[in-house]
Amino acid sequence: MKLSRIIIVSILFVHIGCNTETKNEKQEVIQEIVKEQPQKEIKTKAFKYWTWFTVNDSLSTEDYKREFQKYKENGIDAILINTEANAKKLSVVTPIAKQAGLEVHAWMFTMNRPNDSIALQHPEWYSVSREGKSCYDTRPYIDYYQWLCPTRKESRNHVLSLVENLAQVEGVTSVHLDYIRYPDIFLPIGLLPKYNLVQDEELPEFDFCYCDVCLNTFEKQHHKNPKDFKNPAIDMEWKQFRLNQVKKVVDDAYAIAHKYDKILTAAVFPYPEMSDHMVRQRWDKWTVDMVLPMVYHNFYNEETDWIGYVTQQGVKDLKGKPVELHTGIYLPPMSPEEVSIAIQLAKDNGASGVSFFDGHAITDEQFKAIKASKSNIRN
Structure with a gap:
């Protein structure tokens, strides 16, 4: 015709x-x-508002209903739910959130698996520092840092099995990877005083993973052993090797999520070059559908306008790729006026949405600012 x-x-x-x-x-x-x-028909995607949320066994069904309804009534569109990768808990909470009109994403701790009952049965799965200490019993910075090795087949498969379990939960839109990286080689500058640290170089106790599997795999590929390096920080092959190990986990998780008609989303550090430097995470190279950079400006002693700069940088790094960027905002220290400005900065600099950390901590005044911004935000 x-x-x-x-x-x-x-x-x-x-x-x-x-x-x-x-x-x-x-x-x-x-x-x-x-x-x-x-x-x-020309369709324009709405600017999306997300929040992170952790389940609490003490909450009743009615408690969840009230909480999720509050989010929806105050402008939240999507919720990232942490059940500690427990698919059964997620299958209970997801229908409640969807009934409230929220899009549901299965938020999981990925390479950092604190108190993982299965992983704890396998001490060899854990990431090892340049000092030779394992995250199994010697944890960098804080007690809940229990990082698995992304190279070892058994630890990788364990993580990917959790992805698969979550991807099979009916009603979930995505599996959301958090802590999909190595432990921080450098902390955000605003957090250093908390730990009484000076990090002018890559320190051995924060440099991972030097387990036997990583060292042997790298040596087979490059015919040199990182333990022999005088300054591992300047060996580009060793750095790239570790970036690639994380990428492989993400790429495999993407295939699993899409197998079950889900998408893959990830919480990442502010922009790719910065993520590369701080936590061995080069997310602009990943196979992923959406990224939520944690643009927590106060962690870096930056002003609110830094949110716009970082958003723009990430959007530029993703140019030409089928990946959406949704700016993550850390709310606790922000006034309602700052929240409104942050949302507009993200929008103006190319973000597809904003996510607020976290739902439990959002004040009534901040909720008012979020809700008002949905009608006031400039296109």
Whole structure:
């Protein structure tokens, strides 16, 4: 049908050129044909508002209903739910959130698996520092830092099995990877005083993973052993090797999520170059559907306008890739006015949405600012 109409239009144009006396008549016929062509609907995705939320066994069904309804009534569109990768708990809470009108994402701790009952049965699965100490019993910075090795087959498969369990939960839109990286080689500058640290270089106790599997795998590929390096920080192959190990986990998780018609989303550090430097995480190279950079400006002693700068940097790094960027905002220290400004900065600099950490901590005044911004935000 489309081809016959094109032919008719072509003949009419030729005939019009030869016979100007019937020009008006022919134009009327062409206009009628064009009117019959189906018009493509241009859809613009709404700017999305997310929040992170951790389940609490002490909460009742009614408690969850009230909490989720509060989010929806105050402008939240999507919720990232942490059940410690427990698919059964997620299957209970997901319908409640969806009934409130929220899109549900299965938030999981990925390479950092604190108190993982299965992983704790396998001490060899844990990431090892340059000092030779394992996260199994020597944890960097804080007690809940129990990082698994992304290279070792058994630890990788364990993580990916959790991804698969969550991806099978009915009603979930994505599996959301958090802590999909190595332990911080450098902390955000605003957090250093908390730990009484100075990090002017890569310190051995925060440099991972030097387990036997990582060292042997790298040596087979590059014919050198990182333990022999005088300054491992300047060996680009060793750095790239570790970036690639994290990427492999993400790429495998993507395949699993899509197998179950889910998408893959991830919480990441502010922008790719910074993530690369701080936590061995180069997320602009990943196979992923959406990233939520944690643009927590106060962690870096930055002003609110840094949110716009970082958002723009990430959007530029993703240019040409089918990946959405949704800016993560840390709410506790922010006034309602700052919240409104932060949302607009993210929007103006190319973000597809904003996510607020976390739902439990959002004040009534901040909720008012979030809700008001949905109608006030400039396009």
